[in-house]
Amino acid sequence: MKILAIETSCDETGAAIIEDGQKILANVLSSSVKQFEEYGGIVPELAAREQIKAIIPVIDTAFKKAKITPQQIDAIAVTIGPGLIGSLLVGVETAKTIAYVLKKPIVPVNHLLGHIYANWLQTSLNPPKFPFVALVVSGGHTDLILMQNHSKYKWLGGTLDDAAGEAFDKVGRLLGLGYPGGPAIEKIAQTGNPNAYNFPRPLINSGKFDFSFSGLKTAVVNFVRNSPNLAKTSKHQLGLKADNKQVIADLAASFQQAVIDVLTLKTIKAAQKHGVREIVVGGGVAANSALRSQLTTQSAKLGINVKFPEINLAIDNGAMIAAAAYFNFKPQSPLKIQSQPGLYF
Ligand code: KG4
Ligand code: ZN
Numbered sequence: 001m002k003i004l005a006i007e008t009s010c011d012e013t014g015a016a017i018i019e020d021g022q023k024i025l026a027n028v029l030s031s032s033v034k035q036f037e038e039y040g041g042i043v044p045e046l047a048a049r050e051q052i053k054a055i056i057p058v059i060d061t062a063f064k065k066a067k068i069t070p071q072q073i074d075a076i077a078v079t080i081g082p083g084l085i086g087s088l089l090v091g092v093e094t095a096k097t098i099a100y101v102l103k104k105p106i107v108p109v110n111h112l113l114g115h116i117y118a119n120w121l122q123t124s125l126n127p128p129k130f131p132f133v134a135l136v137v138s139g140g141h142t143d144l145i146l147m148q149n150h151s152k153y154k155w156l157g158g159t160l161d162d163a164a165g166e167a168f169d170k171v172g173r174l175l176g177l178g179y180p181g182g183p184a185i186e187k188i189a190q191t192g193n194p195n196a197y198n199f200p201r202p203l204i205n206s207g208k209f210d211f212s213f214s215g216l217k218t219a220v221v222n223f224v225r226n227s228p229n230l231a232k233t234s235k236h237q238l239g240l241k242a243d244n245k246q247v248i249a250d251l252a253a254s255f256q257q258a259v260i261d262v263l264t265l266k267t268i269k270a271a272q273k274h275g276v277r278e279i280v281v282g283g284g285v286a287a288n289s290a291l292r293s294q295l296t297t298q299s300a301k302l303g304i305n306v307k308f309p310e311i312n313l314a315i316d317n318g319a320m321i322a323a324a325a326y327f328n329f330k331p332q333s334p335l336k337i338q339s340q341p342g343l344y345f
Contacts, residue, residue: 001074004062004098005322006055008091009083009111010139011036011047013054016318017066017073021326022120022127026065027319030054033180040173048086055094062318070102077325080108081343082140088339096334105331109321110343112136112143115282117327118309118320128280128307133271137263137291138283138316139165139180144209144270145345147280150327155345156270157209164259165285167213171220171255175248176238185252186288192246192253197223199258201265209270211262220255256290264295271304279306286314 002025007014016027032050036042063070078095081088099106116134120127133156134145142165143158162170165182172181177188199219202212224230224238230247233239238248263285271279279299285291286308296306313319 001326002068002072003075003077003107003322003325004059004070004073005077005109005318005325006059006091006095007079007111007114007316007318007321008051008055008087009079009081010087010316011042011050012316013051013058013090014316014318014321015055015059015062016322017062017068018121018319018322018326021323022122022124024121024319025068026062027317028058028062028065029317030058037178040179041169042084044084044086047084048090051087051090055090059094059098070098073102073104075105075107075325075329075331077107077109077321078337079111079114079321080337081340082111083341085339085341088341092337092339096337099334106334106337107325107329107331108337109324110345111321112141112345113328114320114324115286115314116145116147116280117324118282118313118317119280119307120323120327121309121313121319129278131274131276132278132280133267133274133276134280134282135263135267135286136283137164137281137285139163139169141283142211142213142263143345144267146270146274146276153345157211159211159213161212161214162217164211164213164263165283167217167259168256168285170217171252174221174224174237175252176233177248177252180284182285182288185256186290188249189253189256189290192249192251194253194257196250197254199254201258201262204262204265209266211266213259216255216258220251223251256288260288260291260294263291264298267295268299268302268304271299272302277304279304281306281308282314282320284315287311
């Protein structure tokens with residue numbers, strides 16, 4: 001079965017064509033993120049305007065890459081939420097129109113489940129094995145879910161304030177590293193000492209599966225604010241001046257280590273509590289190689305296997321939406337499908 005999937009939940013415009021839930025025939029992504037560097041975050045209105053321009057060319061390119069015609073697809077999948085309302089509307093209304101015109105079934109998809117299903121892509125021989133604990137760790141979410149099978153899952157806990165990716169973005173901005181902060185922090189952290197600063201690990205021993213990253217972010221802000229010797233571009237923001245460079249690398253590495261310690265410990269505890277032998281991770285922060293190696297190593301010691309998507313499939317993309325639709329194939333009437341910005345598990 002060939003599914004065309006459309007994903008426009010945030011700044012990106014993604015269209016993918018996937019066969020039988022795992023084989024990628026095309027996965028096209030256009031992102032307007034560069035344009036938001038100067039703002040330090042996404043401007044929703046501008047993102048949606050770019051998506052209106054990008055959506056048809058991106059879908060066209062996907063068909064060309066897959067070397068099939070629109071009539072040859074069997075179904076359409078679309079992200080209906082969570083996300084930015086203007087952005088979601090572009091994808092959802094386009095998908096509904098295509099489904100209506102081509103008379104093909106259309107499957108609405110929860111973006112958060114999509115991140116989990118990125119782990120099915122390109123893995124015909126070794127897909128995730130149920131039951132498993134999933135960690136969805138992105139710019140908008142940090143959630144732990146127990147998945148018994150494709151249709152039976154239970155939310156175990158999530159962030160009470162900032163998502164992990166959001167904290168990476170805010171600290172990245174504070175350190176003068178631009179937007180998005182995650183990849184930039186990961187890069188500069190490679191030259192820093194993760195033990196240079198002992199930042200808090202919020203809720204690490206709470207015994208529950210909730211997260212909180214706002215206090216950790218504030219600890220980094222307070223450090224910068226109270227360091228008179230650091231060159232600043234504004235009251236709280238560091239400039240990447242030469243004398244700051246090692247401090248920034250150390251701050252980035254220490255902050256990243258605190259986030260990873262919390263994510264690793266809580267995810268493993270969730271797996272142990274529910275007696276599962278597999279952890280499946282998804283979302284933009286799953287691209288972080290320090291998280292990938294620490295979670296994998298510590299889980300292996302306990303006999304728990306960890307799956308991460310390929311790095312380019314961890315961040316938002318259309319392919320994961322097609323995979324989620326294939327394994328949860330519940331088409332709906334195009335007239336009933338609507339954008340749901342606040343959708344959750
Ligand atoms: O899943 P995603 O592409 O979009 C959302 O659904 O939010 O995740 C984007 C988030 C951003 O906050 C970004 O800073 C973070 O993922 N991110 C990373 C890395 N790559 C992206 N965080 C840490 N390390 C990375 N390598
Ligand atoms: Zn996402």
